[in-house]
Amino acid sequence: MLVFAKEKLVFLALPKTGTTALEAALEPMAAMVLRYSPNLKHTPGYRYDKYLKTYLGKCGVKEPETVCVLRHPVDWLGSWYRYRSRPEKQGAANSTEAMSFDAFVADYASDDPGPAARVGYPPRFIRDNDGRVMVDHLFQYEQMDLLVAFLGQRLDKIINLPTRNVSPAADLTLSAATRARLERKHAQMFEDWEAARR
Template identity: 50%
Template structure:
């Protein structure tokens, strides 16, 4: 999470959406950087509104801080998690996806109460409020990163923001069978709905 106090902007870091690259580029410019623990770095909108927003309002009279986040196509997002959990550092760990097909990973994720290797959270839960409405003021699709960067350049009055590739998942070709994709879209429809509301 990055807080830009003078500009009244808070960046909420949805995991696996390029957040580490954005943090790397903008942390020196931010008033506050929450890196650890992960529960704070990746505070979802409901946690931000319950705990941090009141703190910011009391701390400096900034009740109208706006929020900004990135959302990624759910299949691509799951693919990134799948590849990330296949790395050598997780071999033998219950979170490892080594030896598990992408289809089986997605099927397990779509159960809701999934096995540890497919327990990766939810972009929809991260970004929505109790009534299922989008809880951030500015939501951009990961696939439209140049537009998100242009927004940040304008809002932060920066000439240029260069994002380096950081925390990148191992590269590999992934395909999802039509049957599994259909099941994912049916059982996790909210994930797709939230992504579709991101700016393109």
């Protein structure tokens, strides 16, 4: 999470949406940087709203706007799948090395996902406890150029994104049946991503 005090902007870092590259580019301009610990770096909107927004207000950052990136659900899951297939994850309970992408997505869309498919839920990241979207500016990962332009304008800076944290290549074949199951089980993910289109 990045806080730009003067510009009254807070960047909420949903995992697997290019956040590492964005942080590398934007960190020098930020007044506050939460990083390293995943629980800090990836502070969700509801936790920010409950704990940090008030603190920022007390520090003079009144009513900052929030921005977050959403990635197409299948591609987002593909990034998680590839990330958890890395050699350093070999033997770990949440490793995906011994499963296909289709099996991984089917597990994610089940009622009780196993350790490998427990990767969070983007709608929960951007919504409050009543289900309302609480992020002011949503962007699609697939339209990163629009996000970069937005941030460049708000921060009055030319932004060049480095390549960071790229997961290894993998076969991301997904059957029509599994995709349909994902779309039924987690329709909100697809709806939120569509709503972020500009």
